[in-house]
Amino acid sequence: MTLPIGIEILLDGALLFLISFGIFNERHGMKIKDSLLALYFTLSCTVSRLSVSISMNTAPLLSMEKQGYEIVPAPSLILFLFLILIVIIINSLWFKKDAVYTLFGTMAVFSIFIIVREMFILLFYGLGTADNSWNPVICRIGSVLLLCAVLFTPFFKWIQDKLNDGLLPVKLLIGNTMVLLCALLVFLDFDATKTTDQLLFLSVTIAAILLINLLFGAYAQKRSAEIKRVTMLEQYIPVIEELITQVRARQHEFNNRLLAISAAAQTADNLEQAQAEIAELTTGLQLDISEKSLLGCDSKIIAGMIFSKMKYAEMKKIMVISNITAPLKGRAIRELDVVEIVGILIDNAIEASNAGDTIYIKIEHSDDGLSVLVSNPYMMQSATDFVRMFRRGFSTKGENDTRGHGLANVKAIVDRYRGKIITRNETVHHQNYVTIGVIFP
Amino acid sequence: MNKNSCRYTPVSFQNCCFDLDNSYNYKHTVDTAIHKERKLTMFRLIKNEFSKLKVPVILTVAFLTIAAIILSCTLYQNYSLDYDLEAWEVGSELLNFLFPLFVAVPICWLMYYERKNNFLLYTMPRVGKAKYLTAKWIAAAVSAFVILFIPYFLSAFFALYIKQPIVPMIRGTEASPFSHIYLDMFANAPLLYAFLLSLWKSMIGVIIMSLGFVLSLYIKNIFVILTGPFIYDILENFFLSILAMPEYRLITSYEPTAVASQSITSLSPFAGPALLLAVIAVLWIVFAKVRNKTVYEV
Numbered sequence: 001m002t003l004p005i006g007i008e009i010l011l012d013g014a015l016l017f018l019i020s021f022g023i024f025n026e027r028h029g030m031k032i033k034d035s036l037l038a039l040y041f042t043l044s045c046t047v048s049r050l051s052v053s054i055s056m057n058t059a060p061l062l063s064m065e066k067q068g069y070e071i072v073p074a075p076s077l078i079l080f081l082f083l084i085l086i087v088i089i090i091n092s093l094w095f096k097k098d099a100v101y102t103l104f105g106t107m108a109v110f111s112i113f114i115i116v117r118e119m120f121i122l123l124f125y126g127l128g129t130a131d132n133s134w135n136p137v138i139c140r141i142g143s144v145l146l147l148c149a150v151l152f153t154p155f156f157k158w159i160q161d162k163l164n165d166g167l168l169p170v171k172l173l174i175g176n177t178m179v180l181l182c183a184l185l186v187f188l189d190f191d192a193t194k195t196t197d198q199l200l201f202l203s204v205t206i207a208a209i210l211l212i213n214l215l216f217g218a219y220a221q222k223r224s225a226e227i228k229r230v231t232m233l234e235q236y237i238p239v240i241e242e243l244i245t246q247v248r249a250r251q252h253e254f255n256n257r258l259l260a261i262s263a264a265a266q267t268a269d270n271l272e273q274a275q276a277e278i279a280e281l282t283t284g285l286q287l288d289i290s291e292k293s294l295l296g297c298d299s300k301i302i303a304g305m306i307f308s309k310m311k312y313a314e315m316k317k318i319m320v321i322s323n324i325t326a327p328l329k330g331r332a333i334r335e336l337d338v339v340e341i342v343g344i345l346i347d348n349a350i351e352a353s354n355a356g357d358t359i360y361i362k363i364e365h366s367d368d369g370l371s372v373l374v375s376n377p378y379m380m381q382s383a384t385d386f387v388r389m390f391r392r393g394f395s396t397k398g399e400n401d402t403r404g405h406g407l408a409n410v411k412a413i414v415d416r417y418r419g420k421i422i423t424r425n426e427t428v429h430h431q432n433y434v435t436i437g438v439i440f441p
Numbered sequence: 442m443n444k445n446s447c448r449y450t451p452v453s454f455q456n457c458c459f460d461l462d463n464s465y466n467y468k469h470t471v472d473t474a475i476h477k478e479r480k481l482t483m484f485r486l487i488k489n490e491f492s493k494l495k496v497p498v499i500l501t502v503a504f505l506t507i508a509a510i511i512l513s514c515t516l517y518q519n520y521s522l523d524y525d526l527e528a529w530e531v532g533s534e535l536l537n538f539l540f541p542l543f544v545a546v547p548i549c550w551l552m553y554y555e556r557k558n559n560f561l562l563y564t565m566p567r568v569g570k571a572k573y574l575t576a577k578w579i580a581a582a583v584s585a586f587v588i589l590f591i592p593y594f595l596s597a598f599f600a601l602y603i604k605q606p607i608v609p610m611i612r613g614t615e616a617s618p619f620s621h622i623y624l625d626m627f628a629n630a631p632l633l634y635a636f637l638l639s640l641w642k643s644m645i646g647v648i649i650m651s652l653g654f655v656l657s658l659y660i661k662n663i664f665v666i667l668t669g670p671f672i673y674d675i676l677e678n679f680f681l682s683i684l685a686m687p688e689y690r691l692i693t694s695y696e697p698t699a700v701a702s703q704s705i706t707s708l709s710p711f712a713g714p715a716l717l718l719a720v721i722a723v724l725w726i727v728f729a730k731v732r733n734k735t736v737y738e739v
Contacts, residue, residue, distance in 0.1 A: 052683060085672065093662060
């Protein structure tokens with residue numbers, strides 16, 4: 001094996017490893033054990049280069065192919081299919097994801113592989129240095145360095161989220177990208193030099209792939225939002241209906257009390273006696289302020305969610321007082337994002353409170369826009385403490401993979417809408433309260 | 442045999458009670474009834490398995506038939522050929538290479554999912570393990586056979602009678618005469634040759650599907666189950682080529698034109714399938730006897 005072929009195989013294996021690791025690995029950091037995976041991919045790339053020549057009178061000749069491996073580590077569609085199958089098996093055995101994730105994840109691996117490699121081929125071969133024998137190695141080094149950089153961005157996390165959602169449009173998107181890229185490879189005859197010859201065709205094809213994917217992506221996003229909305233409607237509408245039923249039940253009691261008050265006023269001997277009897281009859285008749293504000297809320301999903309959290313807090317003997325005065329519909333911020341933010345803030349407040357505490361929720365419209373504030377009793381926090389709370393992975397219960405994502409998600413949503421995060425210490429009834437909230441313009 | 446013994450026999454065997462004087466006749470009647478009942482159960486089980494597989498199998502047959510016919514009637518135009526059936530050979534190359542996938546993927550997923558969602562466990566009280574697995578294998582074998590036989594034979598028929606006939610430039614020369622395995626039959630009875638070869642290929646397809654079937658009985662990774670036969674085919678092909686025994690590869694048995702006809706020996710058609718059967722047996726022994734894995738995992 002000559003040195004450039006060896007380097008090419010190593011770099012192909014490394015690129016496959018980096019992309020697969022990015023798409024399949026969900027834990028933090030890389031372990032020494034993971035280098036074994038890189039070795040398996042390198043071996044797969046080596047096998048796809050082996051060629052056996054059989055002739056009648058001579059012994060079979062085993063050799064390493066050099067030409068036709070510039071774009072992908074296979075010189076034909078059949079060998080490429082074989083390589084894909086090997087990589088699927090390796091990924092399924094190593095990462096232990098479900099079958100659908102593994103299948104579409106591997107398709108995404110090869111799609112990214114081809115796109116990145118084609119980019120560098122266009123860059124280096126297109127510069128008029130097609131005769132340079134080091135071009136294949138340079139393209140591979142460039143691809144590996146780019147993927148190393150991409151590993152530190154949220155790109156792969158985003159792909160993982162989409163694959164975990166498992167929506168049909170996402171699968172279609174990955175599938176059609178893979179099929180189109182394979183068709184492109186067949187058209188180019190797996191030859192990198194043809195890439196520059198067919199520059200116009202290639203540009204149109206890549207633009208078409210991107211356009212189709214954008215359309216699919218937009219559809220997938222819309223579909224995902226619809227599914228989330230329906231799920232939340234199913235979850236919270238019955239809750240708010242329960243609240244309405246409770247209030248209606250009390251309406252009957254109110255009617256009886258009104259009749260009693262009327263009778264008391266008519267039968268009283270004097271004004272003092274009437275006042276005393278009416279005062280006694282009106283005790284406990286007022287509607288709870290929180291329930292009143294929830295019934296007045298124009299978003300049934302948000303009202304239902306807050307009511308369910310109130311009931312959950314009630315079980316822990318924590319009181320929740322909500323005050324919603326702002327309309328929530330017809331705003332730039334999506335209802336689902338408000339639900340997510342309020343849910344996270346209330347969950348955090350309940351977790352930080354003890355039995356007997358009171359949590360205040362305030363959703364109002366101020367000069368700066370819509371503000372959502374949640375306050376709970378907690379020890380005084382410094383500005384640094386508040387900043388640290390919004391870091392991903394930070395939790396008062398200790399750092400681990402499953403905790404410390406809530407406030408980081410709140411920050412991500414706020415950043416998306418160019419809103420602001422509010423944090424402050426307040427004193428309520430001689431007790432320090434921590435208030436965390438957001439303002440959306 | 443007393444009357445009481447018949448009291449607990451199934452309803453379908455009640456007729457036997459009328460012939461108590463002759464115990465031999467009674468036993469014979471019962472045995473026949475049991476035999477009939479068993480055959481019926483087996484038939485119902487196989488029918489049930491077919492109903493589970495019918496959609497993927499029909500789709501695969503339809504896709505492969507259309508693809509094989511199109512390839513057999515078009516690809517030959519780029520070649521200088523002597524006989525019409527050669528167009529079939531040229532057009533079937535892709536199918537010859539990918540056939541382990543076409544027989545494993547539409548069939549072997551079923552056993553994996555029945556094990557995964559514990560359906561298999563619920564069949565235990567109703568039907569014996571061996572009977573259920575046998576019925577499943579028979580349905581899978583027939584499906585695999587159909588998946589390969591229909592596309593191969595129909596594409597051969599199209600290549601022989603529907604497409605434009607091939608007009609050979611010069612049919613072989615004295616220096617390099619046209620050579621082909623079973624040349625007489627190939628040249629004079631091409632439909633019979635195509636029929637027999639399609640039959641043989643379908644039988645090999647059944648054996649390679651059986652490899653996937655055995656894997657599906659013990660392995661929990663669907664990708665290994667579905668691609669295992671294909672990977673085996675590639676690796677066997679690779680290693681036997683390195684070992685200078687290309688005439689004994691499975692692909693040589695499957696497609697005799699894979700090597701020069703002079704290299705083919707009398708063992709060539711059987712060596713590949715025999716090795717494959719040995720591998721299946723070894724795998725079964727390793728899983729079932731050495732590692733004590735069970736198909737029905739509770």
